[in-house]
Amino acid sequence: xxxxxxxxxxxxxxxxxxxxxAYWNHELRWRPKTITKHQAEIVKLLxxxxxxxxxxxxxxxxxxxYHTCTDCIRFKLEEFPRLHARGVDTRVIVIALADKNxxxxxxxxxxxxxxxxxxxxxxxxxKRWDAAPVTSWAAPGIAPADGDMAxxxxxxxxxxxxxxxxxxxxxxxxRLAYPTLIWWDAEGKLxxxxxxxxxxxxxxxxxxxx
Numbered sequence: 001x002x003x004x005x006x007x008x009x010x011x012x013x014x015x016x017x018x019x020x021x022a023y024w025n026h027e028l029r030w031r032p033k034t035i036t037k038h039q040a041e042i043v044k045l046l047x048x049x050x051x052x053x054x055x056x057x058x059x060x061x062x063x064x065x066y067h068t069c070t071d072c073i074r075f076k077l078e079e080f081p082r083l084h085a086r087g088v089d090t091r092v093i094v095i096a097l098a099d100k101n102x103x104x105x106x107x108x109x110x111x112x113x114x115x116x117x118x119x120x121x122x123x124x125x126x127k128r129w130d131a132a133p134v135t136s137w138a139a140p141g142i143a144p145a146d147g148d149m150a151x152x153x154x155x156x157x158x159x160x161x162x163x164x165x166x167x168x169x170x171x172x173x174x175r176l177a178y179p180t181l182i183w184w185d186a187e188g189k190l191x192x193x194x195x196x197x198x199x200x201x202x203x204x205x206x207x208x209x210x
Contacts, residue, residue, distance in 0.1 A: 030200045032193035032207070035182070038168040039190055045168075046182060049161050050118025050154070051091040052126050058087030059208055061183040064162065066097050067110055068134050069178040071196040076130065079201055086210045092126060095158035108146050109139040114158060115151040116142045183208060 035042060046062045061083065065072035076092075083090055096114045097105035106114075113129055116122070116139075129137060145151035166176040169192065174180070177194035185191050185207040193200050204210075 030193075030197065031203055032181075032191045032195075032200070033173045035169075035172045035174070035190040035192050037171045042165065042168050042182070043190070045161055045164055046091075046093070049093045050121065050158065051093045052117050052121050052123045053089045053091040054084060054123050056084060056087045056089040058089060059184060060089050060091055061181060061204075061208065062091045062093060064093045064095070064165070064176070064180040064182075065178050066095055066106070067113070067129065071177075072179040073130075074198075075179055075181075075195060075201070078198075079205070082205065082210050083208065086208065088208050088210070093158070093161070094126070095162055096155050098159045108144060109137050111145040111155050112139040112142045112151070113137070115145040115148075115154040118154045118158065119151075 051062065063072070063075070080090055094114050094117055096111045099105060113125070117126060143151065145155050162176065165180070169176050169180070172192070174192050175194050177196050179195055180192065181195045181204060182190065182192040183204070186209065191207060193204070195201065195204065
């Protein structure tokens with residue numbers, strides 16, 4: 001009798017544990033986080049960066065990305081039309097990844113375009129860049145950033161932005177990845193996520209009224 005009781009108890013605990021894991025795996029792990037620490041500093045970094053947007057009248061959504069990021073490309077293709085239809089102002093902050101182990105993680109054309117986006121804040125330029133095949137973009141009509149101290153400094157400003165955001169977001173339980181998305185929900189809470197996976201999209205849409 002005692003063995004049977006223990007067997008039932010173990011079975012119940014196993015079922016409860018499996019259910020808890022399933023809830024975490026399919027729901028909790030994808031939910032965005034409320035940003036409660038360093039709010040003013042994070043918002044200032046975003047607002048003073050070289051973001052570009054369609055200048056829509058609705059709520060603001062900041063997106064930190066780099067051009068060849070496949071998860072960023074997918075988010076823009078799948079979610080931007082829905083967000084724009086609801087008036088959400090998608091403020092895209094494109095950076096050129098820093099060199100790693102002495103190897104460049106961006107191309108000269110990419111660095112030139114990033115610098116121009118930060119300087120000119122031209123949404124149409126971003127659209128043209130996004131529409132072009134990644135390997136064929138030659139930054140037509142755009143001044144090079146390499147060899148130009150001022151434009152190189154703009155490119156470095158984007159990298160510095162990522163470096164500054166990383167620990168501030170980490171303190172709020174958010175890992176800086178690409179894309180990182182930050183917005184205000186209907187209650188005015190500052191929210192964010194490293195929205196690399198489609199599983200995160202439904203929460204963002206709901207909070208932005210899409």
